[in-house]
Amino acid sequence: MSNSVQQTQARVAASLRRRYRAERRFKLYGLLAVLLGVSFVLFLFGAIIAQGAAAFRQAQVTLDIQYNEDVLGLAGERTPEALATADYAALVREALRARFPDAQGREGGRAALRLVSNSAAHELQRRVEVDPSRIGTGERLTFLAGADVDQFLKGKIDRTLPEDQRPLSDQQIAWIDALREDGALRLAFNRGFFTNGDSREPEQAGVLGALAGSMYTLLVTLVLSFPIGVAAAAYLEEFAPRNRWTDLIEVNINNLAAVPSIVFGLLGLALFLNFFGLPRSAPLVGGLVLTLLTLPTIIITSRAAIRAVPPSIREAALGMGASNLQMVTDHVLPLAMPGILTGAIIGLARALGETAPLLMIGMVAFIVDVPRGFTDPSTVLPVQVFLWADSPERAFVERTSAAIIVLLLFLLIVNATAAVLRRRFERRW
Template sequence: MGRNTVTNSNGTLSTAEKVNKSLQKRYRAEKRFRAYGISAIAFGLLCLVVLFTDIISKGHSAFFQTYVKLDITFDPTEMGVDDPTDANQLATADYDSLIRNALKEQFPEASGRRDRRALYAVVSNGAAFTLREQLKENPQLLNQTVPMWMLADDDIDTYVKHRDDAQGDTFAGRISEKQMGWVDTLIDNNQVESRFNTTFFTSGDSREPEQAGILGALVGSLLTLVVTILLSFPIGVAAAVYLEEYAPQNKFTDFIEVNINNLAAVPSIIFGLLGLAIFIGFFEMQRSLPLVGGLVLTLMTLPTIIISSRAAIKAVPPSVRDAALGLGASKMQMVLHHVLPLAMPGMLTGAIIGFAQALGETAPLLMIGMVAFVVDIPGAITDPATALPVQIFLWSDSPERAFVERTSAAIMVLLAFLISMNTLAIWLRRRLERRW
């Protein structure tokens, strides 16, 4: 027999051999369990890498926009302007004709009606606003011909960004071969330039992708989050203090605790239906307001804040309470001066995570009408607005190819905010927490 193998007179294994085989089997099971865990983590990280790679690869190009340089002649007769200092004349002037004339001079071979319409589509229809602002700032431009960079149309922008990726001479876009030839000519003449897309961060929503931005949705999200913070954090902390320090242990408080835990698991769209029925249906508040969105997200965030705040209060040692009461402090002084300061790091951590969750919510905001098309930047919590997650939802449903990259870019901005808030929560926990 081999080493460690001992048999009885009847040929069966001894107890020591049975124990050794059992240990070896257990060790193999533990190795397999560790391998399963490592595989699960690796698979999760792989999915995360694939997700971020896909989003970044589709969205990084949205941070750059194509511009076309044209020689613009500010003809007063063509525009219908004789006094460039008159605001009314500047507002009603025909700037599109200046852009059309510049394009016709650049490409005189576009003679047919259809060709000219395709030629005019090379430049965005919002380029006229650029000319108006330039003439408003510098009235001396009247009767002069100056080179100016005009915002390109979204289809032209897409072609310029992906023309090198096309197989041969084919391009899967919405522009014609003649438009491709005109754009290639502009590129050869150094009249096409890619610049950082400031419009994406300084403008509101638009039906034209090259003019669309996230500022309106971003301000709407921040206003909604401000309302949520101002309401949910004080109410959540006060509820947690009452339940932990003052509430008696009876069936009523047990019922409250069970319902708070249940509310934390309720789908967010239910809170949207609740807000639709109460705030809009009963109180007759207007739709698409950051105030209403903040109230709905407050209801959704409260259970998370209450649960995390109660856990932080429980973590404070009873000796702190006993010492404060023993020195003559009242119950309220003990809570305000000793328990709350020590529990605040945990409360802030849970609250920030809850706010990050509220920032990324879409379903409850859809129910209260924040899905509306809002171009203007909101200035207060009572102005119509949309939110960044809702803006992403709207853009993802748009048929234009240029909205695909802007959707991914908006997702990148939203992820940056969420990662920043979670990083802040981790930093506060490590910075302020005390170990007992």
């Protein structure tokens, strides 16, 4: 008897070592997997931030502008038409020539003018049109520098390269050095990136248009998909009879969740644009398309959350004489709300990052103006990233990364809001 006990114990002891070793190995694999994931995330964020951080600073150049009537080509005229067609770029050119006497001739003038963004001319025109009495006076103004100057200051253009292999000539580099020396050219916070819409000129391009477009689109998606999704989930879980029809609906919802997003874009194009005649490139249509895309996710997660509410709560409510609707609205939905919110956030986060379906409804257009409503043409952040990544200018590279940073921050804010809401609902147990 005692012999068999000893045998058993010996076997257990032998197997114990094997079992512990297996467990240690499993833990190690898990740890390695987590480390791999974290390192990828860190690498991704590090690369994006390293690339994009430069875009938050922008080269600015300070010039002494003389509003000279002859340079403007006004010849005594002050009519709005004359002011609108005057040559404001010439003011900038003359200011540069005053600073650099060697910028002579057409070539020299053009080379000098490339140091300053062409937004300087628009700025001067605006100032003169607001107050024509400025003509004949002078003032010191700060303008955006040209994109190449900006890139040069950030060290993206190598001055040791042969002259014909870089976008700036030796003469231009000499001027830049001179301007930097007396503090007229420096890097400053890039406000325009957050207050401008898109532009062909990288130094003038900003994300506000895309950010506003994303917000309008997401608002439409949220307002439509959340109530519809929760109502559908509550109906299917708590009210619908179990029969062939509800089975069919269930299968179809699960299938919809797996449909590639571009198919929803085609649906939106055919339905909302061609059939209903809604405006092209509008956040309203984008929101509708993303609602179709988000609904299956919200319905599926909401149903799971509703199903997880303990049946004893339903019995308690029904036993009190609550109607089915009262049971759902008073007890089941509040208890399921944290789970429902999680599902809604997963759906909205997916919608926020969606590009493909929006291409089909025209949200990929080049739009300079910041949208002011749900039917204004606009684009969204991921599409803006796509557009900038496609642009040949060197300065768009850092803007692409900066737009991704803004997109990630936006996503972070949306997620944090959801986390706060979820905690508030959970506190109500």
